[in-house]
Amino acid sequence: MPVLEVRNLKKAYGQVTAVADISFSVEAGEVFTIIGPNGAGKTTTLEMIEGLVTPDAGQIEFGPLNWARNSEQIKVTIGVQPQSSALFDLLTVEENLDLFASFYPKSRPTAEVLDMISLTDQRNKHVKKLSGGQKQRLAIGLAMINDPALIFLDEPTTGLDPQARRNIWDIILKLKELGKTTILTTHYMEEAEKLSDRVCIVDQGKIVTLDTPAALIERLTKEREVRLTLMDGEAAAIETEKIALLQSSVVRTNREGDSLQLWTTQPEETLYELFGFTKDRGFRVEQISIHEMSLEDVFIAFTGKEWRD
Amino acid sequence: MNNSKQFAKMFTAQIKMMFREKQVWFWNIFFPIILMVIFMIIFGGGSSDSFKAKIAVVDPQPNATSGMLLEQLRQIPVLEFEDDAPVSKEIGTEWVEKQDINALIILPESESAATVQLIVNKEDEQGVTTQAVAGVLDKLVQQANLAVAGATETFRMTTESVSSGADDLSYADFLLTGMIGLSVAQGGLFGMVELVDMRRRGLMTRLRMTPANMNLYGMAGMLVRLMLGIIQIVILSLIGVFGFGASLHINVFSLAIALIAGGLVFNAMGYLFSSFSKTIEAYMGMANIASMLMMFLSGVFFPLETLPEWLQPVTQVLPLTYFVDGMRDGLIYASGIASSAFWIGIGIMILWGVVSFLIGSQVYKTKSISATR
Numbered sequence: 301m302p303v304l305e306v307r308n309l310k311k312a313y314g315q316v317t318a319v320a321d322i323s324f325s326v327e328a329g330e331v332f333t334i335i336g337p338n339g340a341g342k343t344t345t346l347e348m349i350e351g352l353v354t355p356d357a358g359q360i361e362f363g364p365l366n367w368a369r370n371s372e373q374i375k376v377t378i379g380v381q382p383q384s385s386a387l388f389d390l391l392t393v394e395e396n397l398d399l400f401a402s403f404y405p406k407s408r409p410t411a412e413v414l415d416m417i418s419l420t421d422q423r424n425k426h427v428k429k430l431s432g433g434q435k436q437r438l439a440i441g442l443a444m445i446n447d448p449a450l451i452f453l454d455e456p457t458t459g460l461d462p463q464a465r466r467n468i469w470d471i472i473l474k475l476k477e478l479g480k481t482t483i484l485t486t487h488y489m490e491e492a493e494k495l496s497d498r499v500c501i502v503d504q505g506k507i508v509t510l511d512t513p514a515a516l517i518e519r520l521t522k523e524r525e526v527r528l529t530l531m532d533g534e535a536a537a538i539e540t541e542k543i544a545l546l547q548s549s550v551v552r553t554n555r556e557g558d559s560l561q562l563w564t565t566q567p568e569e570t571l572y573e574l575f576g577f578t579k580d581r582g583f584r585v586e587q588i589s590i591h592e593m594s595l596e597d598v599f600i601a602f603t604g605k606e607w608r609d
Numbered sequence: 610m611n612n613s614k615q616f617a618k619m620f621t622a623q624i625k626m627m628f629r630e631k632q633v634w635f636w637n638i639f640f641p642i643i644l645m646v647i648f649m650i651i652f653g654g655g656s657s658d659s660f661k662a663k664i665a666v667v668d669p670q671p672n673a674t675s676g677m678l679l680e681q682l683r684q685i686p687v688l689e690f691e692d693d694a695p696v697s698k699e700i701g702t703e704w705v706e707k708q709d710i711n712a713l714i715i716l717p718e719s720e721s722a723a724t725v726q727l728i729v730n731k732e733d734e735q736g737v738t739t740q741a742v743a744g745v746l747d748k749l750v751q752q753a754n755l756a757v758a759g760a761t762e763t764f765r766m767t768t769e770s771v772s773s774g775a776d777d778l779s780y781a782d783f784l785l786t787g788m789i790g791l792s793v794a795q796g797g798l799f800g801m802v803e804l805v806d807m808r809r810r811g812l813m814t815r816l817r818m819t820p821a822n823m824n825l826y827g828m829a830g831m832l833v834r835l836m837l838g839i840i841q842i843v844i845l846s847l848i849g850v851f852g853f854g855a856s857l858h859i860n861v862f863s864l865a866i867a868l869i870a871g872g873l874v875f876n877a878m879g880y881l882f883s884s885f886s887k888t889i890e891a892y893m894g895m896a897n898i899a900s901m902l903m904m905f906l907s908g909v910f911f912p913l914e915t916l917p918e919w920l921q922p923v924t925q926v927l928p929l930t931y932f933v934d935g936m937r938d939g940l941i942y943a944s945g946i947a948s949s950a951f952w953i954g955i956g957i958m959i960l961w962g963v964v965s966f967l968i969g970s971q972v973y974k975t976k977s978i979s980a981t982r
Contacts, residue, residue: 350818375820386815390626402618403821426629446819 301363303328303450303481304349309358311344318344319355320505326483328449331476333484333492335595336502337605342485343383345502346454349483350380362450376404379443383454385435387427393438394423397445404446416474417441418467433464440471450481458487469495489595501599508602516598523551524567525591528574529559531584543577544570559587612825619829627833636799637837638844641792645845648784648910649853661689662738663710668695674753675716678725681749682714688745705730712742725750735915782856782941785849787909789940790933792845793838793868794903797875798896800834804883805892835872842868846940860939863951867935870955874928874962881965884972903929928961930954 302325311319319341326332334342347353349360351367351374360366365374388396394410401407414420417437422430427438436456443451453472457465465488472495475482486492492499493513500510509516530536537558544550549566564570567590578585599605627633666682668675679695682688691710701713705728715726727746729739807813816823842864849855878899886892904910906920907929916924924930931954938951 352814352817372820375818378818380815380818382811382815382818384811386811388622388626388812390629391622395622395625399618399622400819402615403816403819405820442815 301328302326303363304483305359305361306345306349307359307361309345309348309360310356311341311348311353312356317505319348322358322502322505322507324500324507324510326450326481328481329476329479330497331472331482331484331495332498332500333486333496334500334502335486335489335492335599336508338487340502341505342502343454346452346483346485350378350452351375376446377449379446379448379451381436381439381443381451381453381456383458385439387435387438387442389428390426392424392426393419393430393441396427396438397441400442400445406447407445408447410445413441413445416444417471431464433460433467436460436464436468437471440468444475444480448480450483451475453482453484455485455487457491465491489599493595499595501595501602503603503605509598513595516595517593520593520597520601522565523563524565524593526562526564526567526570527559527587527589527591528585529587530578531558531586534558536578536581536583539581540574540578540583544574547573612822615822616825616829619826620832623829623833624836627837633837637792637796637841641788641795641841641845642848645784645788645849646852648788649781652780652784652910661687662712662742663689663691664712664714664742665691665701665704665710666695667698667701667713667715669698669715670718671695672717672720674720675718678716678749678753681752685745685749687741702728708733711736711738714742714746735917737912737915740912740914779855781849781853783912783937784910785845785853785855786937786940787933788849789842789845790871790907790929790936791904791909792841793871793936794875794929794932795900796834796837796841797872798879798882798900799893800830800837801876801879801883802889802892802896803830804880805886805889808883809889831872831876834876835868838868838872842936842940857940858942860942862939863935864939866955867932867939867951870958870962871928871932871935874932874958874965877962877965877969878928881969881972884969903927906930907933909933926957928958931958 305325307323309319309322311317322341322345324332334345336342344353348355348358351371362370362374362377365377367374388399391399394414397410397413401410411420414423417440419434419437419441422434427435430438440453440456443453456468456472460468469491472482472484484492484495496513498511499513499516501508501516509519511519528540530540534557537555537560541553541555541560541562544553544560544562547564547570549564549570551563551565553563554561562570571588571590575585664682666679668679683690691704695716696704698713698715701710701715704710705713708730711729711733713728715728717724725746727743729742733739804813816826846855846857850857879896882892882895882899886895906916906924907913907927908924909929913921913924913930934954935951935958938948
């Protein structure tokens with residue numbers, strides 16, 4: 301049974317449709333990621349699920365609970381880290397956790413939370429003296445203070461440096477180990493790919509596609525982009541291009557001076573053939589790359605748009 | 610989690626936040642002290658002397674009536690004679706012009722044409738001292754009239770009022786209590802900026818995502834500000850008493866009632882401002898206007914009687930008027946709970962509080978949730 305089920309959510313602000321029609325369900329224990337460009341409707345969707353915004357239409361069900369009848373119970377079973385890490389600046393890390401703990405009928409011990417978010421050493425520091433990454437970790441700590449089964453993390457890594465982002469990934473993975481369900485939104489494809497069990501790509505208020513990261517990539521056409529540059533001038537490149545086009549696996553090619561771009565359904569075989577040819581002719585090859593397919597490509601393939609971080 | 614534990618946590622958290630905010634100390638404690646010291650130096654004559662008025666008397670044609678009046682004037686302790694003997698009208702008028710004396714009193718020329726004339730400097734016409742001397746003189750003439758008519762005084766007024774020369778009330782006492790009232794009021798008027806700040810930083814939204822009881826949170830905040838009010842009263846009183854020789858007669862009960870009513874009304878007004886304000890600046894603007902208007906129209910620095918008559922009705926509706934009165938009742942008159950004026954004042958304050966709160970919560974309700982984020 302899904303821990304969260306969302307059906308046909310709709311929300312408009314005046315003339316602007318923020319969420320056109322969104323449905324999905326989240327299973328216990330998974331990391332479910334919603335990605336999409338700014339203004340795609342990610343945050344509005346999350347805010348409707350979190351009970352902050354009333355949807356114009358659609359249903360939101362937390363197992364047997366819904367907002368109309370069980371708002372207090374839902375609040376106890378979920379934990380939320382909002383996009384703006386809302387913290388009491390003049391309180392210490394520990395005081396923030398203690399205060400939030402007092403709101404709930406049961407809470408996870410503060411020391412345990414501090415350990416999970418690696419802020420034990422900073423527990424007596426005032427929040428305003430924390431770094432961006434530390435603040436974000438505290439915000440996540442507040443989201444888990446009531447030991448919720450379902451945690452919402454709204455762009456937890458936006459604006460953080462790579463190391464700070466990695467720290468937050470660690471926390472998300474720890475939550476997963478504990479069997480918690482996490483609903484994550486992010487800007488970063490890399491993050492979605494690394495952390496999620498399933499990814500939901502949203503654009504213009506609608507779900508573009510929803511599946512595991514691997515399956516999404518799999519679904520894309522099999523052709524891969526290979527780039528190589530020859531060191532013996534344009535003539536060598538033209539000859540190599542001709543040979544490449546003779547192969548059935550090569551779909552098309554593109555040449556700019558001495559560098560060659562080719563799209564092939566079997567990159568290993570194509571390269572093997574090409575290297576055989578260049579070795580025979582004594583051409584030297586520098587810079588070879590096979591472009592890895594990523595969620596970014598999935599996004600581009602499904603929406604026809606460039607991805608911008 | 611039971612409510613009392615939640616309330617205790619909310620209260621301690623808000624106490625900590627208040628004491629850690631330097632601005633709170635500055636605006637609620639140091640600023641009133643600075644303001645009080647400045648006013649005391651400018652208007653208090655640098656000392657805590659009791660109220661005194663310097664006068665001179667002209668007795669153009671000494672007669673029985675003028676002699677009697679002169680004798681009585683000499684017995685009034687707050688009147689200080691520039692020259693013990695009556696002077697000529699010319700000299701007296703010159704003194705008034707040069708402001709060597711506060712008032713010149715011209716005694717009646719004959720026993721029957723009993724007109725007593727009071728000459729004051731135009732600049733001082735609305736001043737406290739002028740009012741006081743006029744009051745004293747008026748009373749004296751009334752008594753003289755009664756004496757002439759051979760009547761005994763049937764009705765006697767025993768109330769002492771600040772501006773009419775109750776001689777044990779110094780300006781220090783008056784200003785001190787006014788300043789205390791003003792600072793406590795400002796604590797409430799400006800204190801609610803926290804709500805705007807919390808909303809701006811998403812903390813309101815964040816708390817709404819938890820089962821936290823927001824009514825408890827608000828009550829804890831009120832209690833914290835009430836404590837700040839007590840701290841203000843204690844610190845400012847100590848400075849007033851030891852620095853400026855103010856003499857206090859405290860009635861704890863009426864002081865407590867006035868403080869609670871004041872806490873209610875000014876917090877409610879702050880809450881109302883917060884409901885209209887999207888930014889901290891907007892809130893501060895509103896709070897400043899309200900505070901400025903009331904500061905000068907509620908008898909904080911000078912008695913209300915010094916204001917022009919057409920302004921009097923305005924002063925009579927402002928909550929700060931009654932709050933400052935309440936503070937004075939509790940701190941210097943040691944009275945209040947027995948007088949109906951005190952309770953009417955409390956009632957008017959509570960009315961302000963309730964109306965402000967109702968409008969404020971209505972505004973909060975009608976705004977869509979997304980707009981308050």
